Amino acid sequence: MLKIFKYSLYDLARSKWIYLYTFFYLLAGFALLYLNNDMMSGLTNLLNISLLVCPLISIIFGIMYFYNSREFTELLLAQPINRNSILLGQYFGLSISLSLGYFIGTSIPFVLYGLFISDIIFDFILLLVTSVALTFVFTGFAFFLSLLNENKIRGFGLAIFIWLFLAFIYDGIILLSLFLFSQYPMEIYSIAVTLLNPIDLARILIMLKLDVTAMMGYTGAVFNKFFGSSLGMVMALFSLIIWVLIPILLSIRIGNRKDF
Amino acid sequence: MIEVRNLTKYFGKLKVLDDVNLSFDKPGIYAILGPNSSGKTTLMKSILGMVIPQSGKINFNGEIVNGSYRYRNDISYMPQIAHFPENLRAGELISIIKDIRKSVATDEDLIADFYLANHLDKTLKNLSGGTKQKINTVLALMFDTPYLFLDEPTAGLDPVVLLHFKELIMKLRNEGKIIILTTHIINLVEEIADNVIFLLEGKIYFTGTVNDLIKKAEGNNLEEAIANILKANGNA
Numbered sequence: 001m002l003k004i005f006k007y008s009l010y011d012l013a014r015s016k017w018i019y020l021y022t023f024f025y026l027l028a029g030f031a032l033l034y035l036n037n038d039m040m041s042g043l044t045n046l047l048n049i050s051l052l053v054c055p056l057i058s059i060i061f062g063i064m065y066f067y068n069s070r071e072f073t074e075l076l077l078a079q080p081i082n083r084n085s086i087l088l089g090q091y092f093g094l095s096i097s098l099s100l101g102y103f104i105g106t107s108i109p110f111v112l113y114g115l116f117i118s119d120i121i122f123d124f125i126l127l128l129v130t131s132v133a134l135t136f137v138f139t140g141f142a143f144f145l146s147l148l149n150e151n152k153i154r155g156f157g158l159a160i161f162i163w164l165f166l167a168f169i170y171d172g173i174i175l176l177s178l179f180l181f182s183q184y185p186m187e188i189y190s191i192a193v194t195l196l197n198p199i200d201l202a203r204i205l206i207m208l209k210l211d212v213t214a215m216m217g218y219t220g221a222v223f224n225k226f227f228g229s230s231l232g233m234v235m236a237l238f239s240l241i242i243w244v245l246i247p248i249l250l251s252i253r254i255g256n257r258k259d260f
Numbered sequence: 261m262i263e264v265r266n267l268t269k270y271f272g273k274l275k276v277l278d279d280v281n282l283s284f285d286k287p288g289i290y291a292i293l294g295p296n297s298s299g300k301t302t303l304m305k306s307i308l309g310m311v312i313p314q315s316g317k318i319n320f321n322g323e324i325v326n327g328s329y330r331y332r333n334d335i336s337y338m339p340q341i342a343h344f345p346e347n348l349r350a351g352e353l354i355s356i357i358k359d360i361r362k363s364v365a366t367d368e369d370l371i372a373d374f375y376l377a378n379h380l381d382k383t384l385k386n387l388s389g390g391t392k393q394k395i396n397t398v399l400a401l402m403f404d405t406p407y408l409f410l411d412e413p414t415a416g417l418d419p420v421v422l423l424h425f426k427e428l429i430m431k432l433r434n435e436g437k438i439i440i441l442t443t444h445i446i447n448l449v450e451e452i453a454d455n456v457i458f459l460l461e462g463k464i465y466f467t468g469t470v471n472d473l474i475k476k477a478e479g480n481n482l483e484e485a486i487a488n489i490l491k492a493n494g495n496a
Contacts, residue, residue: 074343078310080330080361
């Protein structure tokens with residue numbers, strides 16, 4: 001697996017998209033810190049950007065990358081290598097490259113603005129961890145879709161739809177349902193629907209840490225009330241880890257039965 | 261020895277291989293013949309574990325190898341259409357595969373044989389179809405493996421290279437390797453094949469020597485024999 005991982009990294013290191021992605025966060029980080037002149041607000045703004053952009057780029061770039069490396073996969077499958085090693089090597093190659101891009105792009109501006117002497121260092125680390133988790137989740141989705149669909153257009157369309165659905169449509173539906181059934185007790189329901197959306201989970205996880213009640217939204221507030229900050233965070237983090245595992249385990253299952 | 265037992269493969273509802281039983285035990289060249297979509301490539305890929313059959317076992321030197329991978333150390337495979345990662349240079353691809361296999365490779369001789377030295381620094385997407393096929397050949401022939409699976413190896417090769425390729429294959433055959441190839445070029449089969457396997461709609465129609473096939477199908481030569489078989493079975 002390490003060898004495949006190495007060659008995946010090597011291949012991605014030549015892709016200008018990874019550098020563009022890093023540069024985007026670099027630019028965003030400097031711009032936000034410059035405009036806000038306050039690290040805490042910079043961080044909250046970066047959070048909002050990360051929650052949209054990390055999933056979007058991971059799933060879109062992921063599906064393009066996995067379709068493009070299909071040839072290499074076929075070549076590797078004829079070699080004496082375990083199928084799981086090939087699949088996992090490619091998955092980790094991409095998810096770790098994207099995570100590194102994010103890490104470098106966001107860390108440089110914050111460190112230069114004095115992250116280490118500020119009191120938000122743990123908040124920042126939590127944001128990094130959460131964004132990396134989202135990167136893994138959505139790279140996993142991309143991998144899953146690319147294995148499931150031979151038709152690239154269909155795979156691409158589904159990828160965009162999953163992102164749109166989890167980033168926007170889902171919240172809309174939840175809000176609507178909460179509004180329609182507002183006479184009923186909705187706490188358990190709203191916790192359940194939050195656990196089912198990795199982006200919401202990531203948002204609530206950081207909101208609980210930052211303790212900005214105003215930005216938690218209804219589900220965040222329920223989470224806070226129900227579990228309290230610390231237990232809520234543990235719950236959210238645990239669920240997010242499960243979310244990381246789901247798509248990659250499904251991908252391996254499909255990949256092992258697939259004909260190449 | 262490779263033995264294929266009761267191999268059946270569906271793609272969706274389409275039955276591509278239908279209870280195929282085969283064995284490759286003696287050294288020599290086995291040509292798998294058959295019309296398009298008769299299951300030639302699927303048969304090869306099933307033995308290699310790239311295609312997962314619904315039922316059937318692959319016995320490799322007395323061991324059932326479905327789902328395992330180490331046995332591929334003894335097999336070199338040349339795919340039909342050379343799909344390569346586009347951004348790599350030809351030379352890099354060769355060294356990657358060498359690094360993965362960790363076996364002794366004779367790539368330098370083959371590169372000289374196929375006049376590829378000038379192409380090694382080019383990215384694979386910039387190579388012509390024929391040059392890609394040559395790279396494909398180098399990748400398949402550079403390891404000293406007892407089994408060679410060649411899926412339409414001669415497609416896209418120019419006459420000079422083809423001649424050289426045939427010499428190479430004959431040399432490998434005389435070294436006692438088992439070479440399994442698919443092709444549509446009848447001359448090549450008559451020239452080099454020791455055994456012929458004729459696939460028809462996923463079933464084995466015939467196994468034996470070229471002369472036996474000609475006799476069985478009542479033709480004057482292999483070309484006629486094949487035409488007769490296809491006509492008799494409503495394929496032409």
